[in-house]
Amino acid sequence: MPDSQLDWRKLLCSTRRKEIARKRHCGQAASAGTHVCAEEIEHDYDRILSSTSTRRLADKTQLFPPDTNRSISTRLTHSLEVSNLARSIGVRLAHDHRHDVFGELADKLQAERTVPALLAAAGLAHDLGTPPFGHPGEKAIRLWCKTRGIKLKDFAEFDSNCQTFRLLTRLQILDGNFGLDLTCATLATSLKYPAFSNDLSGFKKFGIFERERNIAHEVWDQTGLAEGVRHPLAYIVEACDDIAYSVMDVEDIVRMGYASCNNVMDFLAQSSDAKTKAVRKRTLNECKVFASKKSQRHLDEQSMLVFRTISISEMIESITRTFVSHIDQILKGEVDGEYKLVPKSDVAELCCRLKKFGRRRGFEHRDICQRAMKDKKQVRETMDYLWCGIANPDRGSAYSRLPEIDRRAYEVTSRSWSDKLHLLCDTVASMTNSELISLRDDLKGILQ
Numbered sequence: 001m002p003d004s005q006l007d008w009r010k011l012l013c014s015t016r017r018k019e020i021a022r023k024r025h026c027g028q029a030a031s032a033g034t035h036v037c038a039e040e041i042e043h044d045y046d047r048i049l050s051s052t053s054t055r056r057l058a059d060k061t062q063l064f065p066p067d068t069n070r071s072i073s074t075r076l077t078h079s080l081e082v083s084n085l086a087r088s089i090g091v092r093l094a095h096d097h098r099h100d101v102f103g104e105l106a107d108k109l110q111a112e113r114t115v116p117a118l119l120a121a122a123g124l125a126h127d128l129g130t131p132p133f134g135h136p137g138e139k140a141i142r143l144w145c146k147t148r149g150i151k152l153k154d155f156a157e158f159d160s161n162c163q164t165f166r167l168l169t170r171l172q173i174l175d176g177n178f179g180l181d182l183t184c185a186t187l188a189t190s191l192k193y194p195a196f197s198n199d200l201s202g203f204k205k206f207g208i209f210e211r212e213r214n215i216a217h218e219v220w221d222q223t224g225l226a227e228g229v230r231h232p233l234a235y236i237v238e239a240c241d242d243i244a245y246s247v248m249d250v251e252d253i254v255r256m257g258y259a260s261c262n263n264v265m266d267f268l269a270q271s272s273d274a275k276t277k278a279v280r281k282r283t284l285n286e287c288k289v290f291a292s293k294k295s296q297r298h299l300d301e302q303s304m305l306v307f308r309t310i311s312i313s314e315m316i317e318s319i320t321r322t323f324v325s326h327i328d329q330i331l332k333g334e335v336d337g338e339y340k341l342v343p344k345s346d347v348a349e350l351c352c353r354l355k356k357f358g359r360r361r362g363f364e365h366r367d368i369c370q371r372a373m374k375d376k377k378q379v380r381e382t383m384d385y386l387w388c389g390i391a392n393p394d395r396g397s398a399y400s401r402l403p404e405i406d407r408r409a410y411e412v413t414s415r416s417w418s419d420k421l422h423l424l425c426d427t428v429a430s431m432t433n434s435e436l437i438s439l440r441d442d443l444k445g446i447l448q
Helices: 017-025 038-049 052-059 075-095 098-105 111-125 135-147 160-171 184-190 210-223 232-255 261-269 274-287 296-331 348-363 366-391 404-411 417-430 433-447
Strands: none
Touching: 017 210, 038 111, 038 184, 052 075, 052 433, 075 098, 075 111, 075 232, 075 296, 098 111, 098 296, 111 184, 111 232, 135 366, 135 417, 160 184, 160 210, 160 404, 160 417, 184 210, 184 232, 232 261, 232 296, 232 348, 261 274, 261 296, 261 348, 274 296, 274 348, 296 348, 348 366, 366 417, 366 433, 404 417
């Protein structure tokens, strides 16, 4: 834990790792950063948005595969939604609650620019490490490792949050070995679980691979954080992720015909929570104006749009209030690894009900479960074929099919067993749904 209360001047540090390395090379001390530059933090969003990894999210599954319906959410639209929600809360904090959150430092911190930009960047980046097919792809990587007797948690319990931090700091190379070379503030905010596999520090998961341990400590040194201590704004990104998938997944379920808007309203009616009842009532009242002569599908889509607007508006306001009321505890380190904003807010029941509906009518639906089984099989088979090339690079052509940027990163390592496993996971996690299927079919024809 930090020795004292967290300092916003360090938390919004706009120093980049490349600059830290340059100072170290010149013999200058890399002391904790207090340099806050709005323009640098704003540039982080641009770097993330223009990266290859961000574009690839357009062909990665959120709940339904992108090829099933052009209007459903993909990992890219989900990330853009999280980014937008986080930015909205940042604007409220910087303008309406500036003194409650930042005190007399608000002007020096350029809070109106730095905070919304920082939250937007971290929200956009939060899912970059997601493998093809989303959660089924993530589970397939873990299963492949476990079935081969790999006990190292970094691989046997592979997590896309770890892969995101690795990608941002090491794999998406702009210039040198600094990944996208984002500011320390953005990297710290992007860390959902600031813990390693050998010590979860009170969190349910670890969020950093052992290979990036030194990078994480470098970021923490600059921002005044430490292992087990989240950046305060990371709680907002996490909450926006919960809001986005709880609402948008339900909307996609209705859009795909797996449920109707009436089904959603009936499910919410089972709750006695005041906020949930208010959102439901307001939705039904505003939907009365829709012409009954429209098709049921069109009515459902319009009604869900109304529901999404109302529910998200309520959630954003609630999360903002909750964060402001708890900011002193957060800055003093008085919250533990289980602390989350949504459960502490008055929209906790609404969010929980939507997640339950999404699980029952979406994730647990027979069609989606069958699709997930097929997706996991394709990931495992692709990993089998690629591993043949990685373990024996001089035999066959599988190794040459690996992305050049991943091969170059691997070839400057000691090429140890864990280096090979990282190469495999880096390659698979970076692929889109269609890329993995195509590569699997090609390698299957070559190796069998």
